Amino acid sequence: MKRLLCFLALTLAAILAGCGKPDFSDAEKKTIASLALNTLPLLKPDTTNRFADVPAAAALGSTLFFDVGMSRDGAVSCSTCHKIDRQFQDDLPQAVGVGRTNRRTMPLAGVARDPWFFWDGRRDSLWAQALTPLENPLEQAGNRAAYAHYIKARFGERFERIFGPLPDFSGIPLNASPLGTDAEKAAWNAMSDAQRDAVNRVYANIGKAIAAFERSIEPAQTRFDRFALDLFTGAEPKDGAAFSREEILGLKLFIGKANCVTCHNGPRFTDNGFHNTGVPPVAGLPPDRGRIDAVAQAEADPFNCFGAYRDGDVSACGELRFMVKDAPELIRAYKTPSLRGAATRPPYMHAGQFSSLDEVVAHYAKAAPSVEGVSEIHPLQLSDRERAALVAFLKTLSE
Numbered sequence: 001m002k003r004l005l006c007f008l009a010l011t012l013a014a015i016l017a018g019c020g021k022p023d024f025s026d027a028e029k030k031t032i033a034s035l036a037l038n039t040l041p042l043l044k045p046d047t048t049n050r051f052a053d054v055p056a057a058a059a060l061g062s063t064l065f066f067d068v069g070m071s072r073d074g075a076v077s078c079s080t081c082h083k084i085d086r087q088f089q090d091d092l093p094q095a096v097g098v099g100r101t102n103r104r105t106m107p108l109a110g111v112a113r114d115p116w117f118f119w120d121g122r123r124d125s126l127w128a129q130a131l132t133p134l135e136n137p138l139e140q141a142g143n144r145a146a147y148a149h150y151i152k153a154r155f156g157e158r159f160e161r162i163f164g165p166l167p168d169f170s171g172i173p174l175n176a177s178p179l180g181t182d183a184e185k186a187a188w189n190a191m192s193d194a195q196r197d198a199v200n201r202v203y204a205n206i207g208k209a210i211a212a213f214e215r216s217i218e219p220a221q222t223r224f225d226r227f228a229l230d231l232f233t234g235a236e237p238k239d240g241a242a243f244s245r246e247e248i249l250g251l252k253l254f255i256g257k258a259n260c261v262t263c264h265n266g267p268r269f270t271d272n273g274f275h276n277t278g279v280p281p282v283a284g285l286p287p288d289r290g291r292i293d294a295v296a297q298a299e300a301d302p303f304n305c306f307g308a309y310r311d312g313d314v315s316a317c318g319e320l321r322f323m324v325k326d327a328p329e330l331i332r333a334y335k336t337p338s339l340r341g342a343a344t345r346p347p348y349m350h351a352g353q354f355s356s357l358d359e360v361v362a363h364y365a366k367a368a369p370s371v372e373g374v375s376e377i378h379p380l381q382l383s384d385r386e387r388a389a390l391v392a393f394l395k396t397l398s399e
């Protein structure tokens, strides 16, 4: 009798824990398969950066990524905000470098696969992106002439072994940039075309080395991926891979009624696109219109794919050439973030508007209109149980 009771208690515990056998339609199974990490294609070569897969360039890029010497005040590096032990982000609603910025630090796993960079996509390559925080007065706040001198003094031989001989910098001012302070701009304008080009070339190569390093930052396998694999091979779920009833419900909602997968799709849970999802602005921050204002910036960037510092030929520039330039849906549209690892790195959205996944799900269910432009999100009828299930599913992408 005692044994029987024990057995019943254990069975009840198992039921309560909800180790339900998944029951998916073929269409659902297909979608689930498309989200699994094993479908992530190999990283494509970046022909605009011929150092992208050169190990010595990646090693130098890694040194530069963590080097606080790469800033005006000697106190900020890429890793100040992109922290290696925090998924390359900083857990803040808005990043803080030399000053306080108006956006949240983006995590970097798998970023080398993206066509556009930043929340608004104002840069079109990983190496051009890296040059932006280096000169942003709120981030690293330096100037390209100072960086060129610093590289020569600190890493001269190592740099030359990768990129070839450095030019003669004797006539080049210590501080000069087309984007800097008034004095730096004046110094830049006083330089010859050849000097400006020489500095820009060193500067572009700094970006190319950093990008080579960033290409190694890839998303890791999660419990969801193990679950998806078992679903396909028909294997009994291995340790910890089994989903609870709640997680299965969350997954079904994610790919079904809640429509999340229309934008958060593929093995990185992003369509690489820009969408207005009605995320409200943060009081006190400068106006932020997202993608619509980034188009002109991407076109004007001298380090973009059409510029003089691209390696390889112009056939690599399809994204820039065919960029959607002026459409109402670009107003307050932001890049769809990957959801891998999201559960363990609040806050959320481009300026840290939401502090928990519960708030994110509530935002989608409510679908408040956008302050400007039109939100693509439609209200959802979700019970409390369904909201909790969606959150439970999202957590499986972090374990």
Ligand code: HEC
Pocket (backbone or CB within 6 Å): 065, 076, 077, 078, 079, 080, 081, 082, 095, 096, 097, 098, 101, 103, 104, 105, 106, 107, 108, 111, 114, 116, 117, 118, 119, 120, 126, 129, 130, 131, 133, 134, 138, 139, 140, 210
């Ligand atoms: C002050 C904090 C800070 C520093 C320093 C910083 N970043 Fe960032 N990073 C951010 C923020 C904030 C964003 C998003 C900014 C935006 O959208 O305007 C971002 C975006 C990015 C992105 C785009 C990711 C994506 O998915 O589009 C990459 C790549 C990146 N940073 C790499 C770097 C590198 C490389 C450095 C150093 C050269 C660097 N960052 C320095 C805060 C920082």
Ligand code: HEC
Pocket (backbone or CB within 6 Å): 254, 258, 259, 260, 261, 262, 263, 264, 274, 275, 276, 277, 279, 334, 335, 336, 337, 338, 339, 342, 347, 348, 349, 350, 351, 357, 360, 361, 364, 376, 377, 390
């Ligand atoms: C129309 C496209 C679209 C749909 C549908 C959509 N998302 Fe998003 N999602 C985005 C965009 C774009 C952002 C970034 C918005 C911003 O920062 O302003 C985002 C941000 C997020 C974030 C925050 C991630 C981070 O790192 O900040 C989470 C979590 C999220 N979505 C989950 C969901 C869930 C769950 C659903 C379904 C209920 C869903 N999304 C539906 C496009 C979409």
